[in-house]
Amino acid sequence: AEAACSAVLQRIAAARGALDGLMSEVLEDHVRLHLLDGSAQARRTAADELLDVVRSYFK
Incomplete structure (x- = not known):
């Protein structure tokens, strides 16, 4: 379960980085x-x- 949470958090961080770049x-x-x-x-x-x-x- 902890590994799954970590993977989800990593995906969210990657998505945020991609959106920030866009x-x-x-x-x-x-x-x-x-x-x-x-x-x-x-x-x-x-x-x-x-x-x-x-x-x-930024809100």
Whole structure:
């Protein structure tokens, strides 16, 4: 039973690592596509969206 729990915890940790990597890639793309280009209003909107996502991710 203890070995099974350990295996599950390892899988959860691996999944979290994979999701963190994916989040990093998507955030980088969002910054490059929406915060570096476009009008000032579009950048403000993109920044607000990004901040909402980051806040919810760290809750």
